[in-house]
Amino acid sequence: MMHLRRVNGSTPAAPRGPVLSVRDLNVAFHTRHAPLVALDGISFDVAPGEVLGVVGESGAGKSLTGAAVIGLLEPPGHIAGGEVRLNGQRIDNLPAEAMRRLRGRHIAMVFQDPLTSLNPLYSVGAQLVETIRAHTTLSEVEARERAIALLGEVEIQDPRQRLASYPHEFSGGMRQRVVLALALCAEPALLIADEPTTALDVSVQAQIIALLKRLCRERATSVLLITHDMGVIAEAADRVAVMYAGRIVEIGPAREVLQNPQHPYTQGLMGAIPSLWSGRDRLVQIPGAMPSLAAIPSGCAFHPRCPRAFERCHIARPEPRRIGASQAACWLLCEEAEARA
Amino acid sequence: MIARASRSAQRTASGLLAGIGRMFRAWWAQMRNTDLVRSFFDSRLAVAAALAVLAMALAAMLAPAIAPQNPYDLASLSLAEASLPPAWIHAGDARYLLGTDDQGRDILSALLYGTRSSLVIGVSAVLLSAAIGVTLGLWAGYAGGRAGALIMRIADVQLTFPAILTALIIDGAALAIFKSYRMEGNRFAVLIIAIGLAGWVQYARTVRGAALVERSKDYVAAARLIGIGPLRIMFHHILPNTLGPVLVLATINLALAIVTEATLSFLGVGLPPSQPSLGTMIQIGNQYLFSGAWWMVAFPGLALATLALAVNLLGDWLRDALNPKLKP
């Protein structure tokens, strides 16, 4: 299998530091009145070959994070501060054409609904060949062969025949496989997967996640896996970041965060997951709902819903604090640490 | 049966008016400070268009009071004063501000009366289209059945023809009837009926769609349970909920009705020169274009263009403002 990174001369320097580095990223929306802050100081890294999960309820800002990284924020949304670095180089302030060259080739993104992600009027083969030829110097014939190979890799039967099929002739799961093939055909360093399994049948979800893991591991592609589904995180993520109201409240190795959550919100999320073995007869529910962008609470955004909030929580916003291998932004941790000290 | 039909017609009319009245009052109370009203005053185009329409409508309605001459009164016309240019040109006469046509009619007066004719015919035709279309649409949507399917079939057939052609045919048929029975028909009424009948289809389709949706809602089932008859359900309950898109349709249709009347008059099958509308005036003036009497075409043309543009702009604004998809 051809590894384009060896062939194409314009690769970024061999990754030593994190593939993706986001620092204090702010995303805001211009409105008639005041600008609405949708992402408020997001910071995280993605190491080479790692799968970082981004999890949270709807409206937490997960998809916006992905869109901001790849430069596809819909106006009036815009990056209002902070920086995004890909393999050490800043990409948030690149001109449009330079950003376009990065997309597909160094950063790729797949979206939630595979049916609407593919152009219904073009055959799958045509769309694959077009994308391949946009990023390589392959001829039409060579690109077709590569497309067939890709379809085989994503486990589509009879890839040679299927090149001429149209998107509506595939099932949901198979379409998502095609979407993955399209995203990975130029072998990007980073893949952003925005709810890749949400629109699929449960039975198919596991297959797609397994496929995603395999393909990315084989190519040493890092993944920013955005989802609201903890099960997907447990299956696929190496590390996970928990988002709430546009901020990251906890980030750490997946195992740690899932089994030993530090932040009250994460604890609430874990408690809300039904389990066959925990012997609980009620699901724990977090009272209230995620605040709207126009009404983010002062201090810690979670304090109105937090069972353990105290005075400091509505005054100042907590900074992320190291706790074991994770980090969490909660005043309780400072208190406890101080108490222990 | 005629009694029942006229009762239904009365109900439709009162239902429409009551619905519109209620809707307007509630709507204005809600809307005063909302985005819709604000977007209206923000959009300079919409405000300008509304002012233009208001001004022209006012002038037209007051025509008998403010026109210097009554162009319908053939006795007051004098051929000696025919084809005079506007007053500010050397050969013009101060009494005829915008000049005269080939029969000696004062262009300004004819303009005022003509605008009035155009507006009266346009608005009446739209009301007729709306009344027919809304009633048939409600029936087809709510009562459905074979009658409903037939109505929609007829609508489909009529929709294959452009409205102007339908209006032309009806108008032509009426003229032929008048001619063969050697009678002087009421051209006003004929035009209103022709244009009105040409335009009902859109209303029927829109209202039918809305009625189908409303029919399955709870409040309708509740009303039926209480024993309210179908007619009352249709006109007092379902109708008000479908008036929004009907309003947009009516505004856009008004521009079309005005232009259709002008076109029919221009073609010589609308209002005659003795009761000229803007279209008729343009047709008369067209014959003298080459001989340099530009004022006979220019002023009615300008008036017609302004009216059509203004009403269209209002309709456009209204449609965009009420369109949920375009909200940011």
Add this chain to the structure above:
Amino acid sequence: MLAFAIRRLLEALAVILAVALIAFVLFRFVGDPVNQMVSQDASLEDRLSLRRELGLDDPILLQFARFVGHAARGDFGVSYQMKQPVVNLIAERFPATIELALAALLIALAAGIPMGVYTAIHRDSWVSKSLLVLTVAGVSLPTFLIGILLIYLFAVVLHILPAFGRGEVVSIGFWKTGLLTTSGLRALVLPAMTLSLFQMTLITRLVRTEMLEVLRTDYIRFARARGLTERAINYGHALRNTLVPVVTVIGLQFGSVVAFAIVTESVFQWPGMGLMFIQAVQAADIPVMAAYLILVGFLFVTINLAVDLLYLRIDPRLRAGAP
């Protein structure tokens, strides 16, 4: 798909029959075939025998069947005004209208589609905004006013184009064309421009709306995420998806072009079917009116059918009967 096509065919036939019915009613009951054909002082016996000759006392359904039979063979009776078989009049006028309609449609497409695409891609440029204002004018202003304006500008003031008529025509078989002579082409310019304006603005607005919708879809977003050039996205993907629904509307517009030709032909005294029709309405010439109605109805229905079948071909989703 075959079932769909057959059903559409039957529906089309039904519509044509309905139109023929209206034309028949017009022909038989609005006009009085006898009164128009004899002089004022014809005797009662002459009238009665003429009635029997024309079969006017037979059952209505039979008369209708006869009427349809005649129409299918191209016999539409004799014009009251011109005293000629209607079908001759139509044959004479048909080429003029078709040439005008096709020229207008061509202009409308050639100008409208690029303008629509431009205003969709460059939404906020002042060029786009002024174009959009012009389109409102194009949609609201009556066709005859635009025609008169153009005549005034180009014929009266500038003297560079003729104000009426068709110019010289060349006969190819039975078809008299004005496309092969300079005077014919010059005479075509103003009428075609006038007729095309309304369509052009409609097409511009339609293409713009469709394209804006398409540009917001997920597959365009994904195409961007794959790093395809703006050019490939706008013209390769977005345009193709935009044109598919637009094509159907354009096909349907041909019908209204033929109808609006009535007005344009009147303004420019263009010797086509439209002018013939309006002269028939002015003179209450029922046979011509009825014939025009049937012909135009047939034309519209055929075009609608053709467009439906064409749509089946270009949208692969419909071919397989897919969801």
